Amino acid sequence: MKSRSTYLDASAKIFIIDDSYYNLDILSTILTESGYNVVAEMNSEIAFDQIIKCYPDLIILDVVMPKIDGFKLCEVLHLEPKTKDIPIIFMTALTDIEQKVKGLNLGAVDYITKPFQKEEILARIQVHLRIRQLNLELEEQKQQLEQRVQARTAELSQALENLKQTQLQLVQAEKISLIGQLVAGVAHEVNNPIGFIATNLYHAKNYVEDLVHLVQLYQHHFPQPGASIEKQIEEMDLQHVLEDLPKLVSSMKLGTDSVRGIMQSLRTFSRADGDTKKAVNIHEGLETTLMILQHRLKAKPNRSAIKVIKKYANLPLIKCYSGQLNQVFMNLLANAIDALEDSLMNRDQEAKNLQIHVCTSLDQERVIIQIADNGMGIPESKQNEIFQPFFTTKAEGKGTGLGLSICQQIIREQHGGTLECVSSPGEGTEFLITIPL
Structure with missing residues (x-):
């Protein structure tokens, strides 16, 4: 027209x-x-x-x-x-x-x-041309109105999408904050008795060593202690006790040190971010996250342990929101574990060859963090949708579909970086994080 x-x-x-x-x-x-x-x-x-x-x-x-x-x-x-x-x-x-x-x-x-009749012809033509003119003007106004409606609809849709993203961020930030408060409280309560046990174990170790030495002196100077004592020595297997007791105390000390390390890692992982970025060691965040997920990496009746292959570059301290970044690491590593377990269920992966690669590198302008698994990969038809809110490739009830969307927001909007996914069906999936220096 x-x-x-x-x-x-x-x-x-x-x-x-x-x-x-x-x-x-x-x-x-x-x-x-x-x-x-x-x-x-x-x-x-x-x-x-x-x-x-x-x-x-x-x-x-x-x-x-x-x-x-x-x-x-x-x-x-x-x-x-x-x-x-x-x-x-x-x-x-x-x-x-x-x-x-x-x-x-x-x-x-x-x-x-x-x-x-000339006058009649001209009059009729003028009337219909005028009607034609009005129809064209009406159609043009209609098109302009439709364009304005479409533009306004697009603006409202974008505003709604931004609102949804903001709500997701607020919900996730509140959840992380509550988890941080809970973990900090638990860590504080656990650290007190663990500190008490660790201190007493130090003294107990010295006492045990002294007592063992004393018993050995008795055995040396009084090799014939009498029938009743010899009977008791035989029943309690004194020699085994003398050898095992120091090992037992050392094992208890190792256990308390491990618990204290876990509590410190939890506090580090869930610490609240302030209004400004802080310079942190990226590798500490990765190691803390891997430690928290250690129970999922261990061998299970239906599979061997998941092997984590780390290749860390010499990185400087990076200014970032460490709590949010740890949240990204947790989500990506947990997804990698899920992908490996799912690949076993679908018999697409050898049970003894489960691997996650965690690599860091540095160029002149950015830090690069790669987290890759050798699972079954993501179908090409779904790769463009994985960062969409509420989209998930997991079974119903296993995932909310919010994790990767929130991760992308944290990296892109909070850190000015990028989060990309590279996946080949049957070969695995790699997530590539870049953060500007």
């Missing part, structure tokens, strides 16, 4: 179709003298193609013509999307009401009766 905001009758193009040269000449003369741009055609068979090319503003069409009559041509023009809105005025010498009604039903807007 033409796009015209203003429409002048005198500049309108009018297409006339009549098999009578006399009628064409009279009508063309009237319209041309009135300032209209006139195109005339006597052959109704070729008129359609010419109308498509020149696209007139109004068509005057004779009803009675050989080969293709006016009714048929009118019907064809109204079935064609390009010409269906062009007003058509029939001209005829017939006065049969049924014929006129038929033409109007086919889409004509008016009739001109032969012989022609």
Whole structure:
């Protein structure tokens, strides 16, 4: 359809179709003298193609013509999307009401009766050109309104999406904050008795060593302690006790040190981020996360242990929100473990060859962190959707579909970096994190 905001009758193009040269000449003369741009055609068979090319503003069409009559041509023009809105005025010498009604039903807007009356012809043409003008203006306003509605809808959709993302961030931040408070409280409560036990074990170790030494001196100076003592020594297996007791105390000391290390790691992992970034050791966050996930990496009845292969570069301290970054590490590593376990269920992976690679590197402008597994990979059809909120490849009830979306927000919006996924079905998945220095 033409796009015209203003429409002048005198500049309108009018297409006339009549098999009578006399009628064409009279009508063309009237319209041309009135300032209209006139195109005339006597052959109704070729008129359609010419109308498509020149696209007139109004068509005057004779009803009675050989080969293709006016009714048929009118019907064809109204079935064609390009010409269906062009007003058509029939001209005829017939006065049969049924014929006129038929033409109007086919889409004509008016009739001109032969012989022609100049004033009537011009008046009818001006009316329909004016209506045509109003219709074009209305259509243009409609299109502009639709464009504004579409633009506004897009703005509202984007605002809604931003609101959803903000809500996700707030919910996740609140959850991490609560976990941090809980872990800090638990760590504080556990550290007190563990410290007490560790201190006492230090003294207990010295006491045990002294007692063992004393018993050995007794055995050396009094090799014949008497029948009752020898019987007790035999029953309690004194020699085994003397050898095992120091080992037992050392094992207890090792256990308390391990618990204290775990508590410290939990506090490090869940510490709250302030309003500004702090310089931290990225490797500490990775090691802490791996330690927390250690129970999932250990061997199980249906599989061997998951081997973590680490390749760390010499990194400087990186300014970041360490709590949020640890959250990203936790999500990606947990997903890698899930992927390996799922690959076992689908028998796509050897039970003894489960691996996760954690690598860091450095270039002039950024830190690069790679976390990869050798699981079954992500189907190509789903790789473009994994960062969408609520999308998950896991079984129903196993994942919320929010983890990767939140990870991408943390890396992209909070740290100005990138989070990308590279996956080959059957070969595994790699997540690539970049953080500007």
